[in-house]
Amino acid sequence: MSKILIRGAKVLGGEPQDVLIDGESIEAVGTGLSAEGATVVEAEGKILLPGLVDLHTHLREPGREDSETVLTGTKAAAVGGFTAVHAMANTFPVADTAGVVEQVWRLGKESGYCDVQPVGAVTVGLEGKKLAELGAMHDSAAGVKVFSDDGKCVDDAVIMRRALEYVKAFDGVVAQHAQEPRLTEGAQMNEGVVSSELGLGGWPAVAEESIIARDVLLAAHVGSRVHICHLSTAGSVEIVRWAKSKGWNVTAEVTPHHLLLTDELVRTYNPVYKVNPPLRTEADVMALREALADGTIDCVATDHAPHPHEDKDCEWAAAAMGMVGLETALSVVQQTMVDSGLLDWAGVADRMSFRPAAIGRLEGHGRPVSAGEPANLTLVDPAYRGAVDPSGFASRSRNTPYEGRELPGRVTHTWLRGRATVVDGNLA
Numbered sequence: 329m330s331k332i333l334i335r336g337a338k339v340l341g342g343e344p345q346d347v348l349i350d351g352e353s354i355e356a357v358g359t360g361l362s363a364e365g366a367t368v369v370e371a372e373g374k375i376l377l378p379g380l381v382d383l384h385t386h387l388r389e390p391g392r393e394d395s396e397t398v399l400t401g402t403k404a405a406a407v408g409g410f411t412a413v414h415a416m417a418n419t420f421p422v423a424d425t426a427g428v429v430e431q432v433w434r435l436g437k438e439s440g441y442c443d444v445q446p447v448g449a450v451t452v453g454l455e456g457k458k459l460a461e462l463g464a465m466h467d468s469a470a471g472v473k474v475f476s477d478d479g480k481c482v483d484d485a486v487i488m489r490r491a492l493e494y495v496k497a498f499d500g501v502v503a504q505h506a507q508e509p510r511l512t513e514g515a516q517m518n519e520g521v522v523s524s525e526l527g528l529g530g531w532p533a534v535a536e537e538s539i540i541a542r543d544v545l546l547a548a549h550v551g552s553r554v555h556i557c558h559l560s561t562a563g564s565v566e567i568v569r570w571a572k573s574k575g576w577n578v579t580a581e582v583t584p585h586h587l588l589l590t591d592e593l594v595r596t597y598n599p600v601y602k603v604n605p606p607l608r609t610e611a612d613v614m615a616l617r618e619a620l621a622d623g624t625i626d627c628v629a630t631d632h633a634p635h636p637h638e639d640k641d642c643e644w645a646a647a648a649m650g651m652v653g654l655e656t657a658l659s660v661v662q663q664t665m666v667d668s669g670l671l672d673w674a675g676v677a678d679r680m681s682f683r684p685a686a687i688g689r690l691e692g693h694g695r696p697v698s699a700g701e702p703a704n705l706t707l708v709d710p711a712y713r714g715a716v717d718p719s720g721f722a723s724r725s726r727n728t729p730y731e732g733r734e735l736p737g738r739v740t741h742t743w744l745r746g747r748a749t750v751v752d753g754n755l756a
């Protein structure tokens with residue numbers, strides 16, 4: 329493999345530096361670097377970040393290849409600047425055995441665009457009744473360390489306790505989709521002023537917060553690690569802040585859409601805004617931004633949830649929940665966190681690479697941009713401005729809430745172990 333010289337990039341937003349890639353790793357970082365025969369990438373004004381890591385991606389394969397495949401999903405990930413994604417377990421069949429997680433893991437290897445770390449289901453069939461083969465999935469070639477019934481909540485406290493006890497043995501983590509099922513029966517959107525005006529079934533904040541409160545207490549009791557998926561309310565932030573102040577092993581993520589969009593958008597009745605957990609209020613959005621800035625929320629996770637046209641282009645009540653997010657995540661984070669002055673680029677590297685990799689105990693990703701490290705890198709042009717055009721997405725699905733919206737920044741290059749997966753904004 330030949331050498332690549334990235335010239336004059338602001339590494340993590342700092343002073344301009346050159347970065348020399350040799351084969352799969354970074355050979356040198358400094359000023360005035362040169363290399364005979366190297367491919368030169370002029371990066372003046374651009375930000376160089378460690379390859380982004382997503383803790384929460386729905387790749388849909390096996391079973392729903394009409395909405396996404398491992399190949400199309402990893403292409404979308406590369407376009408968005410990601411070098412590793414965690415693939416959620418709610419596939420058909422469910423990723424609740426060593427066989428299925430190994431299948432997803434193998435498909436990821438074959439794709440070559442982005443590393444795929446399968447997430448294992450907590451319970452058999454995501455049914456919440458019987459623990460899945462957590463140990464076998466961990467011991468498999470896929471080496472699963474993150475377990476989640478995402479899409480569904482592990483609502484039985486005894487099952488949740490057993491899962492936390494089980495993963496402790498190998499330093500795994502249970503990622504909880506916090507949604508009390510009885511409190512959200514028939515729920516269509518955030519419970520509040522807008523839901524009463526529209527007459528849509530409300531999804532109360534307490535349905536999320538009560539599960540989070542229970543689970544941080546359970547994690548503390550067991551002495552194990554719990555991760556809370558897609559925090560969406562100010563109250564959830566307060567509970568996580570309290571749990572962390574106790575020194576408990578609790579981590580949390582927020583999606584880009586919960587950092588930007590509010591339930592006011594539901595007034596359009598456009599199902600593109602229907603998502604689980606639902607879009608909340610402006611006050612919730614502001615609390616989530618602040619919590620991501622101060623570290624209460626550890627990381628950004630996309631919850632990339634592709635759906636085919638026919639599952640979204642229907643009346644609100646019948647539409648599937650979820651949005652695609654891989655290809656727009658960094659731009660939304662730039663707008664809500666960087667351009668607003670809440671977080672610098674080093675902070676973005678932390679929340680979108682270092683910390684998610686650490687939570688997933690993922691090796692080879694979320695590493696510093698320095699000599700000897702794997703060349704998993706993302707180059708960003710923060711000055712770029714452009715309207716989101718889903719027709720150009722690498723994802724098989726188009727259900728983005730940002731169509732036509734101008735968002736800042738663009739990933740110009742992504743390197744996976746020294747191999748360019750994206751060049752000048754296009755798949756390599």
Ligand SMILES: [Zn+2]
Binds near residue numbers: 479505557604
């Ligand atoms: Zn979820």
